[in-house]
Amino acid sequence: MKIHTLLFASFAIALSCTNTTKDKVIVTPTSLTSKVVFDDVGIGKAEHILFQANKLVVTKNLPEELILVYDLASSSRTTMGQYGDGPGEIRNPWSLQKSKEPDQVWVASIGQKMLSKFNIASGDRLAEEQIKLKGEATVIMEPLALNDSLLIGSSLDGKSIFTVFNREGEIIERLGDWSEKTEFGEYPAHVVSALYEGRLRTNGNQVLYSCIALDRFMLLDLVKMEMEEFQGPFHIQPEFGTVPDRGVSVFAPSPDTKFGFIDSFLSDDYVYLLYSGLSPKEITQTGKMANDLLVYDLKGNLVHHFLLDVSLKAFSIDENTNTIYGLTSYVNDDAKVVQFEF
Template identity: 25%
Template sequence: MNAVGDFLIISENRRNDPTYPLIRIFRKSPLSYFSSKGKPGFGPLEIPSATLVESGPNDSTFTVYSGMSKTLTDFSLADTSLLGINQYKQPEGLYEVYKMFHATDSTMLGIKSIDENRLVEISLKDGKRIAGYGKWEKIPNADHLIDYSDPIVNFHLGQINKGWFKANRKEGLFVTAGVYRDRIEIFDYNNKKFTVVEGPRLDLPKFEIVPSGANSVVIFDIENKYGHRDIYIDDKYIYDLYGGFNEEEIFENNVVAKTIYILTHSGDVVGMLHLDISIRGLVVDTSLKKIYGITTDKDPGIAVFDLPDEFL
């Protein structure tokens, strides 16, 4: 779930009926269905999945990254076509980058599946690496994961720190929030510095490294509770949707997340909101004084909450 101007952009599961569009668009106020986009497929201007959504080249467009087809597709809010209006293939140098947003008009900033850096910046023109930001840090009580020159160790560290990745290009902020490990990393592209926020749980989740083919993977204990579930960044705050439920609780109660932590751009926690229903996905609009989320019940819809005045 993301926002572009006056609209909410919601990505559908690619495993749904293949005749259904992959993107639903709703007006924020009054909350109402607006249109659908994203014809499923691998043809010109089609998308087989909607992995990430960001604002487009102008106020009436948005861009969708498809991890399946390795494409970036621009869509228009001004037409009724399911197809995109512009599409370009992910350069070969970006193929290992599985989550990414525009840092500039000509570069992408994202997360690689195996890399010594937490974030990498790559040219859209030729796919060449421009820079890497943030070396992996030692994980407490994980002495077997200290050889950062070993690609498989970097792969394991990426899996342990895996989570949500969101950006606000206008503010120059790129935020990663761990779904397994309670850790938020705020990267300020303007000064190329990270701010790390640990918690609320400080313990490392239980995991083991098991063989998988020629390599090995990180497997987490099924009883572990998930941590951060989404992030939204506006011009003043970072809104962190937090879970705290494991697979069994989610399956039995349809509950994913009911807590929102509010942080400054420098990582200070200044507030916490308790929701009366569970949501996944998070968008905040301070001009409307509203928080939007997708409910997690058997018949999901869009929930709207009032944003307290102290955070406007």
């Protein structure tokens, strides 16, 4: 059963939240060897990748090439996205999300506070549909479309873990409370939310929240309205403090703090998490970002640990062929699209 509008009509029951620490399960890492699929990503920082309808969609920060679409059958390469603020135009595309239609994808543009839907089969550079975040929804990060009328995201204001809102920017419901998370000390909710900052993904029935500065992730069940938090195997201890900013204490990470899950993918049955374990300084010095891909079931059990022979900054999954597609972490703008079979 897919989520629908009536699910959020009344919210008569409160969101149930639990923290789950699984017994340590030893999973022997499996080494995977990469194969270069496309080496013409070109200049401009490639940010995210998505497998959809036997195509690979890549977002970049280059006005002339904002969105690349690679057809795996023909090996052709199409450029989409018209730079600007006009109708159908986009600037600085960021995260990617599948649409319910196989030939369409949602692209989030953080700077514009907007979601844009592109038809990757048509080759049209302009978006077919755009949703502009308005009102209270302008503080939403990583917005995801749940259906034709509702969206969900995480809030910069720290008022809730998840925020459900409509296309008019009206807040429908706030889910989860950051103030309950006191493991790393007593801090204001907006500081805790910054510590837990993460990526959001959805499969229609669940929403995955994977933390960037911690090896932790949360799963929100949209049908049962239950949320569970799971601890990863590396147990990152974040190094951070607070600094005053216009009379307010704000989150201040140490340059030595390690990155946790820098990218994620949620299928109907599994959670895939790309783990870094490196500090910003180490990433700058080595050019590497992440070589560990962890796979969990939806109950939080670790089932696979893949060691990748090249470092990635983003990835996507084709479960029908057991293939991982990744963007290599770039040095001097030499990002490539690679694949691993598992």
